Amino acid sequence: METVYTATVSNVGGRDGDVKSLDGILELDVRKPVEMHGEGKAANPEMLFAAAYSSCYNSALMTVASRRKIILPEHAVEVSISLNKDGNSMFLAGKIVVKAPGMDHDELQQLAETAHTVCPYSKAVKGNMEMKIEVMV
Structure with a gap:
């Protein structure tokens, strides 16, 4: 088996936190959707x-x-x-x-x-x- 690519993303705060890729390309807030009694208005x-x-x-x-x-x-x-x-x-x-x-x-x-x-x-x-x-x- 040959690994072609590996993405690594970290999360702080779980469903009400943020995610960030180690290369800095992806960085965004995550929030529970309203349907899960969260504030929504962000990715999940x-x-x-x-x-x-x-x-x-x-x-x-x-x-x-x-x-x-x-x-x-x-x-x-x-x-x-x-x-x-x-x-x-x-x-x-x-x-x-x-x-x-x-x-x-x-x-x-x-x-x-x-x-x-x-x-x-x-x-x-x-x-x-x-x-x-x-x-x-």
Whole structure:
């Protein structure tokens, strides 16, 4: 195995604190959302995870399309990450929505499913959290 890149980010203050990458590129406040009785108005861990996941997944989608010589029209990938509670246990679940107007639905669904098998984030959560995939044309 070869490590290609490592990002290191530190947090002070938990969900009501701040995060900062060691290289100084990322630095922002994090706050509990209003839905969790927080003040909101800042990023939160689920938002940051969704941002990272959507970027990684979209790259996987574009790579799969390119390898199959499929022209992927202007498109967007939305990732939703939900923090859920079951008794005293907290867990994550998510949904990936691929929007590619004008594309064939079945072809886009196949690309989306394949991207889910190669995306490093999808691999990381496989078996650990439910992820639904939806396409919109």
